[in-house]
Amino acid sequence: MREVARLARVSQKTVSRVVNGEPHVSDQARDRVLRAARELGFRPNTAARALLQGRFRRIGVVSLGTALYGPASLLFALERAASAAGYSFSVVTTLNGRPAGIAEAVESLLNQGVDGIVLSEPIDEGEAAPLAPGVPILGFGRMPAVTPGTRALVTGADGVGGGLAATRHLLSQGHTTVWHVAGPGRWWAARDRMEGWRKALQEAGAPEPECIEGDWSPSSGYEAGLRLARTPGVTAVFAANDDMAIGVMRGLAEAGLAVPEQVSVVGYDDIPAAAYLSPPLTTVSQDFDAMAAHGLDLLVHQMENPEAPAPIRGEPPARLVVRRSGGPPPRP
Amino acid sequence: MREVARLARVSQKTVSRVVNGEPHVSDQARDRVLRAARELGFRPNTAARALLQGRFRRIGVVSLGTALYGPASLLFALERAASAAGYSFSVVTTLNGRPAGIAEAVESLLNQGVDGIVLSEPIDEGEAAPLAPGVPILGFGRMPAVTPGTRALVTGADGVGGGLAATRHLLSQGHTTVWHVAGPGRWWAARDRMEGWRKALQEAGAPEPECIEGDWSPSSGYEAGLRLARTPGVTAVFAANDDMAIGVMRGLAEAGLAVPEQVSVVGYDDIPAAAYLSPPLTTVSQDFDAMAAHGLDLLVHQMENPEAPAPIRGEPPARLVVRRSGGPPPRP
């Protein structure tokens, strides 16, 4: 910046003014500075700026690092939202199955100097609660235990609503009850979807079958499908994500059960391939961009108004997408 | 740090020494400093450190921001590799279909002060060449045009090898030739896979049918499938990713063609669901973690030895995974 100043025959401070678009600079000086900056390939130093202002304009995200469609979509949506809000974007993944993974990841983001943190796939890790003095944390779905004093925000992923819609749909097709292949119990998203399922059964007075826990993978869905095929009376299955739904359908098919003629299946996520499976998969769709925008709005507001209470606002609902796989129960 | 020093009754410099694990500090002083640091919740300031050292220990990645399995897997693998190498990780997505997207994204990373840049899904954008004075750039697959003077590195994604293996497999099943549903022509990955397909046909002396260009989505695969079903003589299709392969299979099925009995299909990526589709999908698998580790190795080496020429090393090969969908041609 000194060199630019020298070349433009102004002071370093004036260059700073031009670069930051401050007023009170003559057009002539501004012109000379801009020309000099371009000529020297000047790029303001982020470190110096951050040092002076005490913040990086950076948002950090803790992700599990799995290429699952939902989490990956949300991650990219968050990047777009952060970028639109003028923030840069750091990612840390927790090593799979590592205890204290989230707390460690949060720690690493704090060391990087982020101004806000997002837990895109909150997991209940028991005691290991993230602690972030001064830096607000946003959780999607629900939040893990948080150390008191930490500024935690929550925005819904509407897993309950989605599970409710999926299960209601199956019940409305005439099934007497609906089986559930859940995600891993530590994920809040899995718990939410299960809660929605349970609610729908209760409001319909349907019996609640034992729930099978998968790990989001098609192979766990496949195992569940084989097991459900051996279980008498199974006519409708709600899987907590599309990958498991694919596995379930495969397991049922190998056991000789046709979908949707003999068993109806509903998934969750609306992966792009869902409409092109055999049969096309009825599933629950989420608007990740809206979720990310809404969540980041909360977070940025909290970052810029440290004292203000977290505003409560509506969040984008999950939406059922009806296709063939969730058809009516078999005629006896 | 001054406060820690005061509390520990040492100089600020000694605190710095302890924090950075430098030698020549008595156990006694180190102990006092560590205790004081813990008590005050001290966290070294990244900005000041970066300002002094002229680098952030940060790697930036340009991603297209699509939740496609391959790109998302590579992104997370890169994060793991960067974290293992002691670097933090920034992501910028290019807005879909935006011209000059990559150059703009690179610019934004440079403004953040990253020490190295990865283009995880290089795209040929014609004139808009990324320009990065001083900061090395790594491209996966092949590289877009790069302004002279930019330190560009390339690591293979072995798309050619994968396309070759997929096509050879189909030919070895007895098909006279293989149709190809390609990815968007601007993607180097799509070009590589197509080149592998073409090579395999040439070495077998098989005729080269016209290639259909998709956009990686199942729906584009579906369109291609419908079109191929109307084309006489189609018995084998190589799709440039699994999503399109799913669409192709759906299109063929709707036209009454059975896979693999009447048409064999091979995909690319080995998405988790591939093994659980109907029929299970023969596809090409890549070791993203190995690719990322290898690529980051190159990049970090170049970052830390600016003058050294880029070392050339072997890269992890793509591997064919044989399942049912790529079966033999129909008996006449």
Add this chain to the structure above:
DNA sequence: CCGAGGTGTGACTACGTAGTCAGGCTCTGA
């Protein structure tokens, strides 16, 4: 008993930027 070499410590400084403040200039209205 002395010098050489190693260890432990702290004062001082620079890194590149933006906030503060002071001062010179121009323009306006009396």
Add this chain to the structure above:
DNA sequence: TCAGAGCCTGACTACGTAGTCACACCTCGG
């Protein structure tokens, strides 16, 4: 013509850390 009110400009400084250097002290071999 002059005071007052802007506008434009630059000197100075602080931000938090690590590199450099100086120095006191200790140990050891000759």
